[in-house]
Amino acid sequence: MAPTLDAIVRAQGEVPLGWAGSTTLMDYLNFEDALSPIMTALVGGVPVRRVPARSQSVRMAAIGAIGHTFEGGQVHVWGTGCSPWKNPSASPDRRVAFEAPAHGAMVLHATSGPVAEKLMANGGPRPGLYGDPAWLLPQFYRPQVAKKWKLGVILHVSELADRSFEARPLSAFQRYQIPDELKDHIHLITTVTPLGVSSIQAKLDEILACERIVSMTMHGLVVAEAYGIPNLYFSPLSEPRGLGRLELDPNGPSDLRIVDFYLGLGRRQTAAYFQDRGLATDWHAVMEAVDRTWEPSGFAADRLIDAFPFKPSPIKPRGGRTVWQHPVIKGLVLQHDVAQLQQQDREAGGGFAAAPARAAPSPAPARAEPSAMLAPAKPREAVEVRRTDIPPAGPDAGVPEPLATLLRMNADRISIPLSWAATTRESPHANLGDTLSALIVAGMAGVPVRRAGFDQPIERMVGVGTIGHNQRNGVLHFWGTGVDAERNPVDPLVHGYVRPANTEFNIHALRGPNSARTLRAAGIEVPDIFGDPVWMLPRFWPMRDVDKTHDLGVILHITELDGRELDSQVKASLIRYAVPDAFKDRIRLINTHCPPTPEGMKAKVAEIVSCRAIVSTSLHGLVIAETYGIPCAWFATYGDGEGRMLDLGNHEHQIDHRMRDFYSGAGRTTLSSYCLDRSKPTDWNAVLSWVYGKWRPLTYDDRPLIRAFPMPLAVSPDDSSWPLPAAIVDRIDY
Structure with a gap:
């Protein structure tokens, strides 16, 4: 029987805690995250040791919306929040719903709110006690801080232009501009703080020096409420303008953490x-709104101490000092080598009978440009590359930048680190458009590729797919990548792209001008080279011997299927995909899932090419149709059943941003579309008539995209046929 958390703390004199702490790649703390070990130590009275979220240990969780990150062992939850998604940073169509572990794996003592409680309970006891441990701060620290500003404005980290210790909003965020006459009265506050407990105290004092607070962050509101500072949530939603009522709908557009609070x-x-x-x-209207609406919450914070997961022993300041000078608090380690933590946890078997020594943090790196902090080390020796067109990859090989950087990473094995939406244990079947990225990049470079994580702190390529907004950390080389302007790489719960910290961008080409506009707005340099690499497919697979078997192929987006299997069917509720008997032999519904092998991908492409015409809700269904010269149209998901030539430059026309991006980048001004709500039946004769009548071949010069490839080419832009050696593509883990 596993020991209780209380027994572990008594035996070892410290509490194992999982939290979203700083790593050795970060030279700063996030004030909100760092409050977790501080509040645990203040209430528990013992040192805190950081434990990985994935562990077989008995451990505790406190501050932060991190409940969905825990796997294995037993987790004692005290004021913790939770996302409804296991992978909230993924694109919406790839998110996996969070499912709480089996009964007893998460012991709920208190949660941030009822939404988090419901997500983590899994049918087990629900204590009904809500509140963030930061509510308890005034019981330990209540200084006399002179008021310096009439209004403090706390920004979320996703709104910052960088991770400096001054609040520097992204330039596009005009709402944070302060006129000269108010600069002494209104103070912008960042939650980014220097390393060290004293910096947390200083950040708290900075908040306490404000007469009022408006905040984008939950903990800005919690701290203000706890100390009785009048406050309001500063919503980024445009409607209603000014002071209004926020509906606390967990399924609505507002930050779930705020709603749950x-x-x-x-x-x-x-x-x-x-x-x-x-x-x-x-x-002035903001300050008036705070004064007019705020009332103390009356929250009884003592209940959180009563719910503490082991016997509390609250810290008391000694001899006129503050709690910040107490040895337990001063001794907190707030920066860790995460890989070392994970290794220690594995060596301990995930348990605490023999706790590993507390890891001293690596020295904080000096503030530097991301490339200086994250670029891989150069190899000791040059590598012999068995191709005549690629020089050795040693540090003195004379390869021009930026090619040398990607080659340099392969001193031990020649392969390209590439980010793409690869298969997973939960989704073992490939999605054609995503997986083609690995095959095309490997074929053009003449070397295999290997998977690189979307947030891995290494140098890597990023190719096919709307995945540019998911990328952060390391040195990135974008080539033909799409970016969603509404997605946020720093905080998926906040709308709008922001440039992530500790990330160096090298943009060689993008899918289209919309993606370029998004990155340029974030201060990233982008060339005017556009295109989707899937356009190269006919050079590898000409498909000249494929027989035409169907008049129309209807390519489904993966979100329209009833599962992620090779034989998954269209969802029954989508009436427009019903095919009457008269068309059974003429119309082919195409599921883009395929086996994760070159043969499986080629067979799926052949299935598309076997159709005389294509309508598609999938971007790459259209790209494949266009590059093979197949008449096609976008199957828009609204309308009563009419063909329309939509103006790509008119943003009042409802066009999927991916289609708008690709076709604009290919030089088109209009998009042939058949518009029909998915709840309505389809006139298939009308669809065929529209596609054949309006389609015109897409004339696109792919040579600039090929020449922008960020590796030496094993193929020639002038050749119409390229080899695809099995010795290369068969070695890839798709």
Whole structure:
């Protein structure tokens, strides 16, 4: 029988805690995350040791929306939040719903709110106690801080232009501009702080020096409420403008952490100030709104101490000192080598009978450009590359940048680190458009590729797919990549792309001008080279011997299927995909899932090419049709059943951003579309008539995209046929 958390703490004199702490690649703390070990130590009275989220150990979780990250062992939850997704940073179509582990694996003592409680309970006891441990701060630290500013404005980290210790909003966020006459009265606050407990104290004092607070972050609101500072949530939603009521709908557009926080206070709606980030703020109106609406919450914070997961022993300051000078708090380690933590946890078997020594942090790196911090080390020796067109990859090989950087990583094995939406244990079948990235890059470079994580701190390529907004950390080489302007790589719960920290961007080509516009707005340099690498397919697979068997292929997006299997069918509720008997032999519904092998991908491409015409809700269904010269149209998901030539430059026309991006980059001004709501039956004769009548071949010069390839080429842009050696593509783990 596993020991209780209380027994572990008594035996070892420290509490094992999982939290979203700083790593050795970060020379800063996030104030909100660092409060987790601080509050645990303040209430527990013992040192805190950081434990990985994935472990077989008995451990504790406190501050942060991190409940979904824990796997294995037993986790004692105290004021923790949770995402409804196991992988909230993934694109919406690839997110996996979070499922709480089996009964007893998560012991709930208190949660951030009722939403988090429901997500983590899994049918087990639900204590009904809500609140963040930061509510307890005034019981340990209540200084006399002179008020310096009339209004403090706390930004979320995703709104920052960098990770400096001054609040520097992204330039596009006009709502944070402060006129000269108010610069002494309104103070922008970042949660980014220097390493060290004293910096947390200083950040808290900075907040306490404000007469009022408006905040994008939950803990800005919690701290303000705890200390009785009048406050309002500073919503980025554009409607309603100014002071309004925020509906606390867990399925609505607002940050779930904020919604859960206020639901935990027993509210069903709350006052908020709504201000579009792109518009200037009336700061006098903001301060008036705070004064008019704020009332103390009356939260009974003592209940959180009563719910503490082991016997509490609250810290008391000694001899006129503050709690920040107490040895337990001063001794907290707030920066860790995560790989070392994981190794120690494995060596201990995930348990604590013999706890590993506490890891001293690596020295904090000096503040530097991301490339200096993250670029891989050069190899000791040059590598012999058995191709006549690629020189040795040693440090003195004379390879021009940026090619040398990608080659340099392969001193031990010649392969390209590539980020793509690869198969997973949960989704073992390949999605054609995503997986073609690995095959095309390997074929053009003449060397295999290997998987690189979307947030791995290494140098890597990023190719096919709308995945540019998911990339952060390391040195990135984008080639033909798409970027979603609405997605956030720093915080998936906040809308709008921001440039992530500790990331160096090398943009060789993008899918289209919309992606370029998004990155340029974040201050990233982008060339005017556009295209989707899937366009290269006919050079590898000409498909001249494929017989035409169907008049129309209907390519489904993976979100329209009832599963992620090779034989998954269209969802029954999507009436427009019903094919009457008269068309059974003429129309082919195509599921883009295929076996994760070159043969499986080639067979799926042949299935598309076997159709005389194509309509598709999938971007790569259209790209494949266009590159093989197959008449095609976008199968828009709205309308009553009419063909329309949509203006790609008119943003009032409803066009999937991926289609708009690709076709604009290929030089088109209109998009042939058949518009039909998926709940309505389809006139298939009308569809065929529209596609054949309006389609015109897409004329696109792919040579600039080929020449922008960020590795030496094993193929020639002038050749119409390229080899695809099995010795290369068969070695890839798709």
